[in-house]
């Protein structure tokens with residue numbers, strides 16, 4: 001089992017909360033978290049719904065291994081329709097709130113409707129109530145967290161909430177939990193704020209039971225923890241350098257998108273890399289990185305806890321930012337750094353703090369600033385638009401200034417809050433938006449890592465690396481090395497990664513385990529915990545089922561195969577240097593094969609046979 | 619023959635103290651293999667997981683070839699790492 005077998009349904013419009021039994025037929029097909037919540041979502045929500053209207057729903061969901069003793073078993077996801085992409089959104093976060101929700105006895109919370117005035121949900125085991133949040137509205141994530149902790153006088157209370165950016169309608173706002181973990185992508189925070197839901201505070205003391213075979217589960221979990229500990233990546237590399245170890249790797253291979261993806265190498269990469277975060281500063285002799293940190297039950301602990309140099313211009317008069325807080329991860333460091341041309345580690349750390357403090361997805365945010373900088377250098381955006389800010393590539397001052405505005409939804413920050421696609425359209429240059437389905441790219445140039453081009457183009461939530469991280473194979477050789485410049489074999493590779501990822505995202509475990517684990521290591525843990533037969537094959541099939549279900553929702557929402565594409569810059573302009581010099585993203589060579597292997601029509605629609613194969617609703 | 623050697627992540631400590639940005643210039647009197655070069659810098663061969671010459675991955679089989687490194691090449695080496 002491992003499911004609690006019940007969930008909360010919170011109707012924000014009329015303020016009612018109901019307990020419902022989990023549909024176990026669906027749980028046996030979709031497992032939990034991303035898969036199961038998507039099954040509920042497609043059953044209950046019209047794909048054409050206005051993402052920011054009351055008829056959209058928002059589901060916070062755990063997996064069957066969330067809250068158990070399995071390593072990294074602390075994940076939860078938020079499923080909703082995205083206001084940024086118009087596609088289905090599923091954003092995954094670690095920290096502690098997922099495990100707390102499970103410990104309180106709930107597999108999921110479904111939010112529907114819209115509260116007439118700001119509220120938050122308070123859950124303490126079986127007790128759940130909506131509480132007025134007028135005093136919290138207008139407050140940052142960090143202030144909200146502190147006020148709720150003060151109110152309940154319980155340091156163990158786990159909180160997720162939205163910040164001022166979401167309240168102001170920024171389309172890529174995140175739901176931040178435990179101060180610096182976030183369901184970051186696709187604007188799930190914007191949806192939460194549109195429902196007048198400020199926060200969810202949870203305390204659970206019941207423990208997680210219902211394990212199918214507890215002895216086998218404990219044994220398997222212990223064996224698999226040893227695999228993580230003995231692996232050079234999960235046992236040593238990630239704890240020491242975090243994901244930021246990639247900055248120099250991707251730069252060296254000429255696949256580091258620079259200055260709104262005009263270039264593929266950044267001269268300042270070293271200064272903002274994982275290695276640089278370990279180097280002592282001249283001013284106080286301390287490195288940027290204080291220590292690593294782990295989410296609930298994680299034996300990898302890739303998280304970064306950092307400080308900013310107190311003498312740095314961004315914080316010299318702001319002692320509230322002098323302490324330790326969530327530091328840079330690779331994707332954030334790239335978007336805020338190389339993509340904007342800024343090589344100032346302190347500035348990037350400060351901007352990252354602000355993204356956490358007010359709940360902005362740093363990938364979408366940094367990429368939007370990068371597009372704005374290009375428009376500024378072209379003279380399309382002027383100082384009149386920016387309120388006097390010289391928004392040039394490479395300017396740490398400008399980056400800091402516009403971040404302070406966007407976090408609060410003020411001035412030019414309102415324009416940046418539109419995201420790159422809408423902003424570039426507004427200024428008459430849609431071709432300069434580095435997005436797919438309206439969502440900004442992460443940190444890999446698909447001209448130098450071809451599988452990522454197909455990954456971005458076909459991702460069900462818009463451009464994203466976490467839908468099929470073929471970088472593992474194409475760059476790092478996990479589980480086997482493939483040529484990053486080749487398109488051959490990539491459709492198969494992308495599908496395998498997409499399906500395995502969807503399975504992991506449905507379990508409650510973290511995708512970073514897959515640098516050491518494959519489904520061969522994961523399936524036995526699920527199988528020992530959950531009723532039914534969870535073989536490797538069944539887990540891969542589960543992943544494919546989830547992928548097709550998400551795709552089907554998107555097609556019904558009005559997306560078409562024309563949305564499975566990349567910006568012209570990547571399809572027409574060759575990379576400016578490095579091994580991929582002169583090469584473009586070979587999407588046309590991969591996409592038809594991908595559709596065929598997926599069992600879709602040439603228009604990218606599910607065929608009746610594919611629907612039947614996975615037992616999808618018609 | 620001059621090349622640039624870069625050692626990253628947990629291999630950084632094997633660089634001489636004057637190394638900057640994880641890089642050091644190496645003057646080679648005669649062509650040597652990649653394995654020979656990394657032995658000179660005491661990089662355990664099993665730790666040289668990701669080896670890039672001018673950004674291109676070098677398969678383990680090619681690391682014994684004496685003519686693999688050319689004047690002006692940049693060779694960058696990592697232990698097993700990953701992120702995302």
Ligand code: SF4
Pocket residue numbers: 072094095293294295296298299300301302303510511512513
């Ligand atoms: S690997 Fe990192 S992100 Fe994943 S659960 Fe552990 S600390 Fe959290």
